[in-house]
Amino acid sequence: MTTPSHRTVPDVVAYDEAVARYDPVMGLEVHVELNTASKMFCGCAAVFGAEPNTLTCPVCLGLPGALPVVNGKAVESAIRIGLALNCEIADWCRFARKNYFYPDMPKNFQTSQYDEPIAFEGYTDVDVDGETVRVEIERAHMEEDTGKSLHVGGATGRIHGASHSLVDYNRAGIPLIEIVTKPIEGTGVRAPAVAKAYVAHLRELLRGLGVSDVRMDQGSLRCDVNLSLRASADAKLGTRSETKNVNSLRSVERAIRYEVSRQAARLDAGERVVQETRHWHEDTGVTTSGRVKSDAEDYRYFPEPDLVPIAPDRKWVDRLRSALPEPPAMRRGRLQTDWGFSDLEMRDVLGAGAQSLIEETVAAGASPASARKWWLSELARRANDAGMTLAELPITPAQVAAVQGLVDAGRVNDKLARQVLDGVLAGEGEPGDVVTTRGLEVVSDDSSLSVAVDRAIEANPDVAAKIRAGKVAAAGALIGAVMKEMRGQADAGRVRELVLEKLS
């Protein structure tokens, strides 16, 4: 063959083709911002969304002479995370400096951990569409977050083309835990689903520990995805790319699919995959090349001389271990059995982030089915309209249980109950108060109902005749008329009984 090869390499190949030819190996690095009151090494408040550069001090601004002091609460959270991931907890470990220059990093080094992480050698069992996949954890280590750069004047908000940059150091020094998996192998075509399930699982586990807000949209949970392809499961590992900025569950799945397809295209063409950092673009669904990892990238790690080693007392670690919450999978299974929900129903509950809310609503006296109904329909709709999560709605599980209690007692019907919810959400007080102040109680006084039923029969002689003739199904029209007259404040069941009594 002498045909010169002028064909261009396609950017991507179809995902199914790619995984048919190559075996993907993933590594996931998840950064979790802890929800401690103060930062990792100073007393500044660690909160999201404050005015830029108002939560700073000499330490987190890296002023000359300032020194760090470790936040003990952050160490405790790190140990609890390690324990929840079945890790070993170091008897003795140190912080290290990771040296590189960047304007959003005040000291031009990040205080992190290097070869002595606080937690290492663990695993966690992830449910992937009903099947359990064990993900091995290499390490979980402590570090500090950087500031946040805002690039102004360019079209994309990225540094390229920007006229200047603004830096907010409020985030600088917020405690981070980086959780690194070992290479996840053997997932084949399911690689994207496994990655997504792992991150969702981790989010649930961390939420259960109460150590982080785990809001991917606010950056309190961030994911970097390492991916490589190899010819077969027994071939040696291929060159990997590290994709940053993968900040939603859906993106985790999509970014891996994309990288599999992209790397397969390179390999198909006989090219090599470049070891590099890539950026995920949520809008276009592609990754683009960032900086190439080379020998020049040398962080010159060395033990942080401004801090003393951390040697967690074993008794303390044991206490933390025994006080860990029930693992999510176990809790999920227990609750599903207790509640008698189907797999599908349970999945919806989890998808809506309603498990704890339902648990608390049931604890406050509602039936599991009613608790699920309120949270997943009526309240889910309102949360969605308000752009909030269920937990952020200004209503407590106890209040939801109280609303259901009013329904069970026959004091309000479902329609009125929705108005009671409106009242509670509008800050009008407890459900009982809303019923009173809004005058929502159903009319259970038979004499006034009886008058209204008589009037309805009089006004609808045709319908009445049908019912007398045995067509009970026609009663609905009369019930509707009565309910309308009573402005909804009647027990529809009782109205039906009265209608049928009078026309029998």
Add this chain to the structure above:
Amino acid sequence: MSDVTRLSAAALASALADGDVTSLQATQAHLDRIGAVDGAVHAFLHVDADGALAQASAADERRAAGGELPELLGVPIAVKDIATTKGLPTTAGSRILEGWVPPYDATVVARVRAAGLPILGKTNMDEFAMGSSTEHSAFGPSHNPWDLDRIPGGSGGGSSAAVSAFEAPLAIGTDTGGSIRQPGAVTGTVGVKPTYGGVSRYGLIALASSLDQAGPVTRTVLDAALLHDVIGGHDPLDSTSIDTQWPSMAAAARAGDISRLRIGVVKELGGEGYQTGVRTRFEESVQLLVDAGAEVIEVSCPHFELALATYYLILPSEASSNLAKFDAMRYGRRVAPDGVRDPSAEQVMAASRKAGFGDEVKRRIILGTFALSSGYYDAYYGQAQKVRTLISRDFASAFEQADVLVSPTAPTTAFRIGEKIDDPLAMYLNDIATIPANLAGVPGMSLPSGLADEDGLPTGFQILAPPLEDARLYRVGAALEAMLVDRWGGPLLDQAPRLEVGL
């Protein structure tokens, strides 16, 4: 009062307590002395006359109000320009920090203020404390009052010059490899490097975090002890600060006892390479101690031979990282790169660091960056840490045989300005006897042992004690000082040439 600037801090404190002089008068007298001689000495980078006088007035008012008063209340002090001072410029001797005014006080400064010592100003130093002569200060060298053509030591040459020129009775220094003790030796003053962790590092612009330690620079052992008591003690803002109850250093100095003391002369810190006059004065001091009842033995610390090499790997490594923050992004001098339109942040950082750092700083940043690089770390930084452990073990076994170790502080008397500026290795050798203490974290003191016969310049006597045993330095140092002053017929500095007004 004839001349309050000639008084020791302890004597001035007594005069203040007795109402013989006010702090305002004493502070003004020192400011006048600074005005008269600092043109020649150049001990200060910044003099804060207004601030010092205001603090002096406040001290006088506090004394008038009575009650429990700090012993050094109203005694003025000078502070090395490496400690942050709220509202006062702090440069660490570098152009890169020119014009920076810190928004906070270093802990040592806060403690000095709380004890009511008026701060006269900030003293000169080698840039970022890298040097043994102050010749690496970006703002020009300080001069030794014994001979203005000579160096006052370094890096804290400004503090030692200020104290020896009677511009201040007290000064704060920092010692990473000898920067308090070597200047003390060459100016005939007293300098103490406390146990690592004994004095807070919070607010000291870091050179090498695991070696840096602040301490007193004074004219007498008792004065050093009094200042040590003010600045020392646990600080929760410094994680390496030792949380312990320290004994009174002043009480130890006042006790001044050497009976039944076992003195170890370190074989490796003397002999070859040490100036004859330095050795002679050292041996005389040892003999004085023996005559007074101390037992002398020779101890060997074989790994001290490796101390200098170890130090010059650890120090630059840590310094290369500590100095990374000076990037002109948030504070300090910003320089735009030549001929670049719309320079990037990285280009501005590079240009500012190029213009802002002196050659010695760049040399050490490059050394440290190299020593920490992947592939070299084990051979350099890692190996240096291992040797450091061996040096600590040498100290531990030496202190099993002796209560204190002694040596000359510096191998030579003050050299001429310019003499070693082009020979970094010769410069580094000045700290050969002081560096081991920093590597092991043990406390050390230098006090004057006399004048070398060949050049008539001061020589220093170093005392080292086990970690946490700083009080032992004062007990021994004060006893030796008393015998020496007795022999000299007065303080050594009385023999220094008078710097005349208008020089």
